[in-house]
Amino acid sequence: MMCAARTLQPTDRIENTNRNTLQALVESELGLSLDRGGIASALAAYARKKAHSLGIHDEDELAAVVMSDARAFNELIEAVAVTHTWFFRDLEQLQGAASFLADRAAKTGEPPRVWVPACATGDEAYSLAALAEGARTEAEILGTDINLAALQRAREGVYGAWAVRWVPQRMKSALSPCAGSSYEVVPSLKRSVSFAQHNLLHEPPRSSAADGLWDLIVCRNVLIYLTREHARRVVDNLRQALRIGGALILGASDVVFELPLGLAPASIDHRLVFLRQAGAPPPVAPSTLEILAEEARAPMMDAPKVPARAPLHSGATWRFETREPCAPLQRPTHDAPAVNGDGSMASRQMLAGISRYLDGDVQGAARQLRAALLLEARLWPAAYYLALCYDAMGLGSDARQLYWRVADLIASGAPLPIDAELGFKFLEQEVLRIVRRRVAGT
Numbered sequence: 551m552m553c554a555a556r557t558l559q560p561t562d563r564i565e566n567t568n569r570n571t572l573q574a575l576v577e578s579e580l581g582l583s584l585d586r587g588g589i590a591s592a593l594a595a596y597a598r599k600k601a602h603s604l605g606i607h608d609e610d611e612l613a614a615v616v617m618s619d620a621r622a623f624n625e626l627i628e629a630v631a632v633t634h635t636w637f638f639r640d641l642e643q644l645q646g647a648a649s650f651l652a653d654r655a656a657k658t659g660e661p662p663r664v665w666v667p668a669c670a671t672g673d674e675a676y677s678l679a680a681l682a683e684g685a686r687t688e689a690e691i692l693g694t695d696i697n698l699a700a701l702q703r704a705r706e707g708v709y710g711a712w713a714v715r716w717v718p719q720r721m722k723s724a725l726s727p728c729a730g731s732s733y734e735v736v737p738s739l740k741r742s743v744s745f746a747q748h749n750l751l752h753e754p755p756r757s758s759a760a761d762g763l764w765d766l767i768v769c770r771n772v773l774i775y776l777t778r779e780h781a782r783r784v785v786d787n788l789r790q791a792l793r794i795g796g797a798l799i800l801g802a803s804d805v806v807f808e809l810p811l812g813l814a815p816a817s818i819d820h821r822l823v824f825l826r827q828a829g830a831p832p833p834v835a836p837s838t839l840e841i842l843a844e845e846a847r848a849p850m851m852d853a854p855k856v857p858a859r860a861p862l863h864s865g866a867t868w869r870f871e872t873r874e875p876c877a878p879l880q881r882p883t884h885d886a887p888a889v890n891g892d893g894s895m896a897s898r899q900m901l902a903g904i905s906r907y908l909d910g911d912v913q914g915a916a917r918q919l920r921a922a923l924l925l926e927a928r929l930w931p932a933a934y935y936l937a938l939c940y941d942a943m944g945l946g947s948d949a950r951q952l953y954w955r956v957a958d959l960i961a962s963g964a965p966l967p968i969d970a971e972l973g974f975k976f977l978e979q980e981v982l983r984i985v986r987r988r989v990a991g992t
């Protein structure tokens with residue numbers, strides 16, 4: 551992993567050279583991709599400071615110190631980990647998780663076991679505990695993270711006003727005001743959640759159940775920071791840690807373009823979850839699971855609404871530009887479609903996604919359109935609108951791949967796999983012309 555030693559001049563070169571060796575370490579030990587969410591610049595700043603404080607001018611030496619000294623390694627984690635989280639983040643999804651837990655408890659007669667990996671400062675684990683308590687479900691919740699400082703704050707359970715700014719009225723009793731403008735998690739919730747350090751690249755922790763498996767895993771907003779290869783491995787580890795019928799919930803930005811084998815998509819309260827299926831899945835072929843984290847290339851804070859780009863659907867009139875089809879183009883490879891499955895849920899997701907796009911909420915639209923395509927890969931209108939979203943988000947090459955997919959689907963002449971074709975049929979030729987023009991870049 552280490553590069554051959556190079557001696558640095560004690561100048562600003564420390565930043566450029568140290569970053570290379572520490573980069574390898576951050577990627578192999580934490581799975582983090584350096585091109586995500588400011589991780590590279592955070593690492594460079596850490597390297598500069600650490601090298602200066604130790605009087606080190608050699609990049610291998612600095613990496614060796616970080617690897618052999620637990621304290622320095624934890625400092626590195628704290629420097630590069632993005633621990634951005636808050637209470638009741640994506641409330642709708644957490645409510646779905648709580649109703650899943652209530653069902654599960656009723657079916658099994660046992661308290662469901664929940665693992666919340668990458669829980670940062672614990673806000674999400676406590677939020678889930680509060681919602682489960684509200685649904686009269688006793689659940690055992692374990693929050694884990696690689697970041698010790700974040701876990702320390704999680705155990706203390708004291709939060710500033712920012713973290714609790716979106717607490718729904720009925721959940722206010724989960725927190726009690728304390729010194730200054732802080733809030734503390736109430737004792738009953740603290741009792742139902744425990745915390746431990748865990749690296750997602752390692753073997754999953756065991757639950758207290760005899761089989762050591764989990765009924766629910768809520769792993770949100772961390773895959774987007776990982777390299778594709780590591781994200782694949784992590785999803786497979788999470789699948790193996792689930793009980794049959796157990797659910798995996800990913801964050802809205804953690805996009806799985808193909809289904810992890812052994813997991814089936816399902817809807818809980820209209821949100822996508824993955825259920826562990828019975829039977830041993832075939833061995834995972836790395837090439838079959840593609841995880842694309844496009845938000846990772848955008849700023850990590852919740853992205854503002856991006857104004858949608860033309861063409862737009864205004865009222866009942868479709869205003870598409872029409873031009874003659876272009877000559878055939880060199881076709882790029884693109885992610886294979888996932889499944890041909892639940893048409894009604896897929897079309898609901900698609901319509902909701904299209905309305906969000908028309909409303910200018912490109913991020914929200916992309917989320918729902920991706921879910922629609924995951925459930926039903928032949929929905930070309932979903933692929934088309936997702937491509938428009940990607941264009942609006944500046945993700946040109948992803949958009950182009952989707953335009954290809956749309957062209958293929960329409961050209962195949964297959965009917966849309968939903969009950970009513972929803973009036974899309976008459977748009978096929980218009981859309982075909984547009985996507986051909988877009989892949990030609992004209």
Ligand SMILES: C[S@@+](CC[C@H](N)C(=O)[O-])C[C@H]1O[C@@H](n2cnc3c(N)ncnc32)[C@H](O)[C@@H]1O
Binds near residue numbers: 634667669674771
């Ligand atoms: C943005 S926070 C997500 C917090 C919470 N899950 C949410 O959705 O609000 C990402 C967390 O992932 C953690 N993390 C990053 N790499 C990790 C790894 N390899 N293993 C475990 N946790 C990791 C970071 O320390 C950070 O706390």
